[in-house]
Amino acid sequence: MEPYKETVDAVVSEYDASLDDGLTERKVEEKIKNNGKNKFDEASKESLAKKFFHSLTDFTTIILLVAAVISLYTAIATDHGDYFESFLIIAIVVINSVLAIVQEGNAEKALSALQDMNKQTATVIRNGKQEEIDAEDLVPGDTLLLESGSMITADARIAEASQLRVEESALTGESEPVMKDPEYQGEEDDSLGDRLNMLYKGSTVVNGRGKAIVTATGMKTEMGKIAGLLNSDETQKTPLQKRLNQLGKRISLIALAAAAFVFFIGQMQGEPMLDMFITAISLAVAAVPETLTVIVTLTLAFGVQKMAQKNAIIRRLPAVETLGSANVICSDKTGTLTQNKMRVRRVWTHGDSVVDTEEGMTDEAMEVLSIAALCTDVIVENDDNELEIKGNPTEAAIVRAVEENYHTKAELEEKYPRIGEIPFDSDRKMMTTVHKRGKKFISITKGAFDVLYPKFHYGDVDQAAIVNDRFGKKALRVIAVGYAIHEEEPKEITSEALEKNLRLMGLIGMIDPPRPESKAAIARAKKAGIKTVMITGDHVVTAGAIAKELGIMKSRKEAISGAQLQKMTDEELDDRVKDLSVYARVTPEDKIRIVKSWQRSGAVVAMTGDGVNDAPALKASDVGCAMGITGTDVAKGAADMVLTDDNFATIVDAVARGRSVYQGIRKAINFLLSCNISEIFIVVIAMLLGWGAPFTAVQLLFVNVVADGLPGFALGREPAEAGIMDEKPIPRDEGIFARGLWKKIGLNAAVFTVVTLIGFYIGAFVEHISYFTPPSLEVGQTVAFLVLAYSSILHVFNVRSSKSIFKVDLATNKSLAQMAWLAIGITTAIALIPQTQELFYLVPISMNHWIIAILLSLVPIIVTELIKFHKAPEVDPENI
Ligand code: ATP
Numbered sequence: 001m002e003p004y005k006e007t008v009d010a011v012v013s014e015y016d017a018s019l020d021d022g023l024t025e026r027k028v029e030e031k032i033k034n035n036g037k038n039k040f041d042e043a044s045k046e047s048l049a050k051k052f053f054h055s056l057t058d059f060t061t062i063i064l065l066v067a068a069v070i071s072l073y074t075a076i077a078t079d080h081g082d083y084f085e086s087f088l089i090i091a092i093v094v095i096n097s098v099l100a101i102v103q104e105g106n107a108e109k110a111l112s113a114l115q116d117m118n119k120q121t122a123t124v125i126r127n128g129k130q131e132e133i134d135a136e137d138l139v140p141g142d143t144l145l146l147e148s149g150s151m152i153t154a155d156a157r158i159a160e161a162s163q164l165r166v167e168e169s170a171l172t173g174e175s176e177p178v179m180k181d182p183e184y185q186g187e188e189d190d191s192l193g194d195r196l197n198m199l200y201k202g203s204t205v206v207n208g209r210g211k212a213i214v215t216a217t218g219m220k221t222e223m224g225k226i227a228g229l230l231n232s233d234e235t236q237k238t239p240l241q242k243r244l245n246q247l248g249k250r251i252s253l254i255a256l257a258a259a260a261f262v263f264f265i266g267q268m269q270g271e272p273m274l275d276m277f278i279t280a281i282s283l284a285v286a287a288v289p290e291t292l293t294v295i296v297t298l299t300l301a302f303g304v305q306k307m308a309q310k311n312a313i314i315r316r317l318p319a320v321e322t323l324g325s326a327n328v329i330c331s332d333k334t335g336t337l338t339q340n341k342m343r344v345r346r347v348w349t350h351g352d353s354v355v356d357t358e359e360g361m362t363d364e365a366m367e368v369l370s371i372a373a374l375c376t377d378v379i380v381e382n383d384d385n386e387l388e389i390k391g392n393p394t395e396a397a398i399v400r401a402v403e404e405n406y407h408t409k410a411e412l413e414e415k416y417p418r419i420g421e422i423p424f425d426s427d428r429k430m431m432t433t434v435h436k437r438g439k440k441f442i443s444i445t446k447g448a449f450d451v452l453y454p455k456f457h458y459g460d461v462d463q464a465a466i467v468n469d470r471f472g473k474k475a476l477r478v479i480a481v482g483y484a485i486h487e488e489e490p491k492e493i494t495s496e497a498l499e500k501n502l503r504l505m506g507l508i509g510m511i512d513p514p515r516p517e518s519k520a521a522i523a524r525a526k527k528a529g530i531k532t533v534m535i536t537g538d539h540v541v542t543a544g545a546i547a548k549e550l551g552i553m554k555s556r557k558e559a560i561s562g563a564q565l566q567k568m569t570d571e572e573l574d575d576r577v578k579d580l581s582v583y584a585r586v587t588p589e590d591k592i593r594i595v596k597s598w599q600r601s602g603a604v605v606a607m608t609g610d611g612v613n614d615a616p617a618l619k620a621s622d623v624g625c626a627m628g629i630t631g632t633d634v635a636k637g638a639a640d641m642v643l644t645d646d647n648f649a650t651i652v653d654a655v656a657r658g659r660s661v662y663q664g665i666r667k668a669i670n671f672l673l674s675c676n677i678s679e680i681f682i683v684v685i686a687m688l689l690g691w692g693a694p695f696t697a698v699q700l701l702f703v704n705v706v707a708d709g710l711p712g713f714a715l716g717r718e719p720a721e722a723g724i725m726d727e728k729p730i731p732r733d734e735g736i737f738a739r740g741l742w743k744k745i746g747l748n749a750a751v752f753t754v755v756t757l758i759g760f761y762i763g764a765f766v767e768h769i770s771y772f773t774p775p776s777l778e779v780g781q782t783v784a785f786l787v788l789a790y791s792s793i794l795h796v797f798n799v800r801s802s803k804s805i806f807k808v809d810l811a812t813n814k815s816l817a818q819m820a821w822l823a824i825g826i827t828t829a830i831a832l833i834p835q836t837q838e839l840f841y842l843v844p845i846s847m848n849h850w851i852i853a854i855l856l857s858l859v860p861i862i863v864t865e866l867i868k869f870h871k872a873p874e875v876d877p878e879n880i
Helices: 008-014 025-035 048-056 059-077 084-117 239-268 273-286 292-309 318-325 363-374 393-403 409-415 449-455 461-473 518-527 540-550 562-567 570-579 588-600 612-620 633-638 648-688 697-715 741-765 777-799 810-832 834-839 847-871
Strands: 121-126 129-134 143-147 155-167 204-216 312-314 328-332 343-348 354-356 379-383 386-390 418-425 430-437 440-448 456-458 477-486 502-511 531-535 559-561 582-584 605-609 623-627 641-643
Touching (some): 008 155, 008 204, 048 059, 048 084, 059 084, 059 239, 059 273, 084 292, 084 697, 084 834, 143 155, 155 418, 204 418, 204 612, 239 273, 239 292, 239 318, 239 648, 292 312, 292 318, 292 648, 292 697, 312 648, 318 623, 318 648, 328 588, 343 363, 343 461, 363 409, 363 440, 363 477, 363 502, 379 393, 386 393, 393 409, 393 477, 393 502, 440 449, 449 456, 449 461, 449 477, 449 502, 461 540, 518 531, 518 540, 518 648, 531 588, 540 559, 562 582, 562 588, 588 605, 588 612, 605 648, 612 623, 612 633, 641 648, 648 697, 648 741, 648 777, 697 777, 697 810, 741 777, 741 847, 777 810, 777 847, 810 834
Parallel strands (some): 456 502, 531 582, 559 582
Antiparallel strands (some): 121 143, 143 204, 312 641, 343 354, 418 430, 430 440, 440 477, 477 502
């Protein structure tokens, strides 16, 4: 059966469906068994073995493997039979790859768990009840309910539609939304775009409402048929990750150059060529920060996980970085800064007759509320006497006021059945419904007073304007209600035909109190150099009153209305944008202008949104934040981050987290590069001085993988530092090494170099340290190895905080201390156990040598502590 060629009835019976009651639980189960889930077949994941071999093709690993081959060759050529070195290099390659795969796997798992939280849902009727289900559970025959902003998650035949316009460019390439028509009679060679009675997975409802019967799911949908082409499972990398990969390669090249240099000097000094070769190659490999990219991924994943725990779900990884740089947050008012618990407080009908609904209700006020309640699309659920109203909060407030005064929406609807509607949208700021009223018809229009004002031809309109202003000053949102009586059924249900010549019935004033946490979050953002801008569909007076209360604006001059904004040129807006804090009565289109103007001034803008028309502004902003509860699928799809609690304070928390991730990555770079760069210096300087090679290849690899790798992995879990929100945002174009990071790395590397070379020199050349352990190259190497390994492990405590190590609570990151102890334990063990000593070319050393090694490895901590002591920043511990 081709559903687009059939009538609705034929489709209903073919799929065993029911338009009003939907499928029963039993039928759904049966159909899931037969059809499977509504999802595409998954692209096969890279197997573990493949991942492993993939990791071996890494630039640095190739160098390492070449080193292993050369080592093997030297062992054979010199006939000394020492195959351990090549074996060890290979073992370290394997350990390194396995560690990387395991850690990367953990990070991936954390990120894909978040993907699950981003799952699509669908609203259906099942068992006679409206339900929101996971889109994967849709089956053919389900009755889909559609409204503006719904994402279509299966193919379906439309059964009912009101002004239903659908954007299906993903399938047809046509970006203009199409008006759908359930009555359309499909023809044989209709293309997908011609089938006006069908909906296809991957499209979105941009306007109107409707009902449809699901006809195909999963791979059987039109999208599923081309899914193979779309099945790209590319993991996202942030710009910083990409730059760090580049950096890793660049350091490899520097290391290779250093290796060539060392080789050349060795040659000049007459060292055996093969020995030089292996030292040079191992230096090249050892100097590369093998674990850097994994540690950065871990830090990001940890940050993203923490954000999710605090209600911010990252949809695009690069947003984590951008968040740290955000210096403007443009926020909706309703529900984000306020509680979204809209309640009717005042009703005005005529003259001075304002009713305070908390004090009592009059018949006249009740009439206005009842008429307005007819013009709503909320759903009333009255389980266990607990009134729950789902849908638009403005409408919910009206219906609640009616239901709490012993009338019901259902009753009203029975008396005045609805025969047509022109839905609400934030651009028009009004909506209209048409009802039967005995033998006549009534059209009810409700919306913002100032927008409806010119349409009222009857009623006390001038007085209403005064009351509207008075309500606004009290931070009340005002909804005007009007109607028109029609003798005959209106033929055209359009704005032009119905939204004119209205009789004003009254004004409804409602309040939505600010969220208690908003004020503090705005103050916190301000301290962190972030300006909060309120963008709202509400009236400028109402918005201004709330903005003042929240500390967003001080003077009335900071607020303008959408109408004023539209009169401004882009240049004029650019001149004033920094002084404006409240934009009222704006349309979603205005939001883009505001974002772009801020961006032209160099700002990094986070913007909230929930409606379909907010999607372009969410895309245009640097961090688009969609509302998780009230947001449409389209807004969520366009956003970088979804706020599961719709709360402004969550954005500010996410910014703090974004900054801490950035800080964490800088710490990892400091930690790893200090050690890697010192390794290059130590080897080159020792060779230049003619002291011989201070390390063997395996010793350097051990330092990188164990002494650096283990604590490094735990560094990714470091919590944010105190005072992170006392600093200015990270400038957009700031390099990761800015603000003195290179200097710090250079200094650390220099200190490591000096202490390690001293250790090497003492072990290799200084007599009388111990009677039983005379100086030798091997003793020097052993002391140098211990000094470098210990000081690198301890360095993790230096970089974890800008505060003194004595002031940081170790319990905030237990795994860091555990990993550091583990690394110290392993290092000490291999230096003490005869078998491992042999493997790592270490020799037994005297107690005096041990003491010297330990004292030397404490020097970097002492130096860093002295520097920190001089620069101790003053921070407010409250502002973490
Ligand atoms: P904000 O932009 O602050 O989050 P909002 O999203 O609620 O607020 P809109 O939905 O664009 O703003 O509403 C703008 C105006 O439209 C409101 O001030 C109100 O006057 C009117 N309005 C809101 N909802 C409805 C509705 N369901 N029917 C008629 N008019 C409405």
